[in-house]
Amino acid sequence: MVTKMFPAMGSQVLVALEAVGTIATASLEGLRASFAVWERILSRFRPDSDLSMLNRAPGDWLIVTPVLAETLDLALRGAAATDGLVTPVVLEALERAGYDRDFAALAEGTPPAPPSPRAPSCEDWRTIHVEATRGLVVRPAGLRLDLGGVAKGWAADRAVRLISRHGPALVDVGGDIAVSGPRRDGTPWVIGVQDPRGGDGDLEVLLLNAGGVATSGRDYRRWRQGDRERHHIIDPRTGEPANTDLLSVTVVAPTAAEAEIAAKAIFIQGSQAGLAWLEARPQLAGLLVCADGRVVRTPNLEKYCWRDRAATSSAGQLIQAKIL
Amino acid sequence: MKRSTPRPRGAPAIKMLITAASIAATLTGWAVLSEPLPVATTPVAAVANVAAPTAPPPAWLLSEPPIPTLVPVAVALASEPPIVSVKSNAPPAPTQPTLRDVTALVQIPATPPPQPVTRTRSSR
Numbered sequence: 001m002v003t004k005m006f007p008a009m010g011s012q013v014l015v016a017l018e019a020v021g022t023i024a025t026a027s028l029e030g031l032r033a034s035f036a037v038w039e040r041i042l043s044r045f046r047p048d049s050d051l052s053m054l055n056r057a058p059g060d061w062l063i064v065t066p067v068l069a070e071t072l073d074l075a076l077r078g079a080a081a082t083d084g085l086v087t088p089v090v091l092e093a094l095e096r097a098g099y100d101r102d103f104a105a106l107a108e109g110t111p112p113a114p115p116s117p118r119a120p121s122c123e124d125w126r127t128i129h130v131e132a133t134r135g136l137v138v139r140p141a142g143l144r145l146d147l148g149g150v151a152k153g154w155a156a157d158r159a160v161r162l163i164s165r166h167g168p169a170l171v172d173v174g175g176d177i178a179v180s181g182p183r184r185d186g187t188p189w190v191i192g193v194q195d196p197r198g199g200d201g202d203l204e205v206l207l208l209n210a211g212g213v214a215t216s217g218r219d220y221r222r223w224r225q226g227d228r229e230r231h232h233i234i235d236p237r238t239g240e241p242a243n244t245d246l247l248s249v250t251v252v253a254p255t256a257a258e259a260e261i262a263a264k265a266i267f268i269q270g271s272q273a274g275l276a277w278l279e280a281r282p283q284l285a286g287l288l289v290c291a292d293g294r295v296v297r298t299p300n301l302e303k304y305c306w307r308d309r310a311a312t313s314s315a316g317q318l319i320q321a322k323i324l
Numbered sequence: 325m326k327r328s329t330p331r332p333r334g335a336p337a338i339k340m341l342i343t344a345a346s347i348a349a350t351l352t353g354w355a356v357l358s359e360p361l362p363v364a365t366t367p368v369a370a371v372a373n374v375a376a377p378t379a380p381p382p383a384w385l386l387s388e389p390p391i392p393t394l395v396p397v398a399v400a401l402a403s404e405p406p407i408v409s410v411k412s413n414a415p416p417a418p419t420q421p422t423l424r425d426v427t428a429l430v431q432i433p434a435t436p437p438p439q440p441v442t443r444t445r446s447s448r
Contacts, residue, residue, distance in 0.1 A: 014442050152447065175445040192440035205437040206444075217446035232447075248446050306437050 004028040008035035009043070009152060010102055011174025015159065018184040019167030027166050031159055038158075041067045042151050044091060045102045051147060055091070059141030066135055073132035075150045078261040079125045085265045087125040090234040091146035097241055098225040099232050106223050148232070152176040153214055153260030160256075176214040178256035190306070196248040196289050203295065204250075204287060205306040212256030216263035217248025217289070235268050242268040249274065251286040252304050262286070271296065 002024050003016045015031055017024055041050040050068045064072075075088040099106065128139040139145070156178035159171040164180030170189050171178050179189045188209045192202035196219035206213060218231035218241075235242040249266045253259035262284050266274035271290050278286045278298055285301040 011447060016441055170441055172442040172444075174447045175443070176447075177442060177444055190438045190440045192443035194443045194445035196446065202437070202440065202443065205440060213444050215444045215446050220446045250444055 002028065004032065006032050006035070008032070009039050009155060009173060010045070010104070011152065012172075013174070014170075014172040015163060016170040016172075016189075017163055017167055018169070024166055027163055031163055031171075034159065034162065035155065038067060038151075038155055041065055042071060042147050044146050044148070051145065054137065055144040059139060059143075061136050061138045063135050064137050066132075069130055069132045069135045069137060071147050071151060071154050072128070072137060072145070073130045074154055074257055075145075075147055076125060076128060076130060078150055078257075082261060082265040084125060084236060085268050086149050086261050087236050088128070088145045088147055088149065089123045089125050089143065090149075090236055091144040093234045093236070093239045094146060094148075094232065096239070097230045097232075097234070098223060099221075099230070103221055103232075149264055150257055150261060153178075153212065153255070153257035156212060156256040173256075176212070176256045176260050177208075178212040179208050179210060182209045193250050193287060197293060203289070204297075204301075206252065206304045207306050208252070208304065211252065211254045212259045213250065213252045214256055214259035214263050215248055215250040216260065216267045217246070218242075218244075218267075219248055233264055233267055244268060244270045244274075245291050246271055246274065247289045247291045249286060249288050251278070251284055252301065253284050258284070 001016055001018045002020065003014060005012060005014050007013070013032075013035060015028055017028060019027075040046065040048070043049045044051055044055070046052060050065050054062065054064060054068065072088065079085075079087040094100070123140070123143050127143065128137070128145070130137050152173040153176045156171045156173045156176050159173070160169050160178040160180045163169040163171065168183050169180045170191075175194075177191060182188060188207035191206045191208055191213060193204040193206060193215070195201065195203040196217050216233060218233065222229060222231040224230070231241045233242050234240065244267055246267050249263045251259040251263040251266065253262055262278070262281070263286070266278050266286065266288065268274075269277055271288055271294075275288060275296060275298070278284055278288075282300065284298075285304060286298050287301055288296040290296070
């Protein structure tokens with residue numbers, strides 16, 4: 001297996017490919033170049049990106065690159081699936097909360113912009129229309145978009161499809177992970193779930209043969225704005241960072257993009273409503289870490305979890321001995 | 325003068341000799357067996373005047389042996405009391421010792437989880 005790590009899309013990317021030889025190595029380099037192209041198209045932090053140019057454009061039908069059209073279409077489908085909880089129309093709210101630059105710059109201590117005195121609000125995502133196959137987009141003039149809620153998952157799915165023509169592959173984009181299928185020997189990919197509460201051990205060890213897994217939370221991308229602690233997951237109902245009792249949410253789904261969207265939707269809703277929302281969707285399985293330290297798992301997550309088989313078999317064959 | 329029959333010589337002569345001897349022995353035996361058997365010298369006659377026993381058999385022979393537990397079946401059944409529960413005075417059987425319920429847990433060392441290829445976490 002060959003692996004490659006590189007920075008992209010404001011995160012660390014890991015590509016694991018079960019193939020050897022010069023073709024495998026070349027394909028990994030090619031994939032790195034693809035990430036660079038996608039970042040130039042989708043980043044809101046680059047003034048010359050396709051997304052930034054769209055945000056500055058008037059409210060007419062526009063021809064955009066296929067990657068932008070496809071990603072925007074995915075964002076709108078995610079908004080529809082989550083009743084608007086995860087939408088692409090949160091850019092203004094993000095900037096108002098202080099997330100107006102690349103997080104690396106924010107983490108270095110550069111103070112964010114003070115909160116806007118304007119009443120927070122999020123535009124209606126249904127005013128945006130996309131014809132992905134033709135690369136056409138229309139939205140109200142002045143409506144600015146952010147694709148941070150879907151871009152990493154989309155990129156992981158797209159990358160694993162590209163690279164898996166050379167062999168079984170896994171692509172991790174900042175924690176949003178897609179796998180192409182079982183490994184070459186037929187075994188699943190082993191993926192740890194990092195404990196957001198700290199510590200060295202994994203919260204869970206997952207075994208994935210297909211699909212994706214993603215985690216959303218406020219344990220990392222957070223900062224202070226004045227005397228308030230802020231994080232990057234906006235609740236469009238309030239226009240503010242979500243006020244939730246959850247620390248992080250991990251979701252297993254048929255694709256990494258679905259997992260990413262679902263994880264954010266659950267996080268925004270909180271533990272009770274989020275768990276109910278998750279359990280109503282049997283194609284998803286999840287793990288919620290509450291701010292008070294509780295960990296809640298959906299029953300169907302069990303089939304993805306590694307368990308100590310030796311301990312399981314010894315429990316199943318428990319011997320009861322009566323001793324005089 | 326010529327002999328009428330030549331005298332046998334060698335094996336044929338021996339055979340003739342053995343045959344003649346056998347015939348003579350046979351005839352002699354017949355003669356002996358034909359003689360009447362001698363009459364026994366001691367005549368057999370019935371024994372008379374045998375004295376009959378006059379003393380009676382000893383008493384111990386006439387009376388039943390002194391075994392008091394042996395009772396004729398008919399008498400025993402007639403005299404058997406009705407069946408009633410009998411309280412045994414024997415000491416009670418010792419109680420079963422208390423069983424210590426011990427669940428023997430097979431101590432199998434925990435298997436460490438496999439090493440993950442990567443970890444999912446909130447955006448890094």
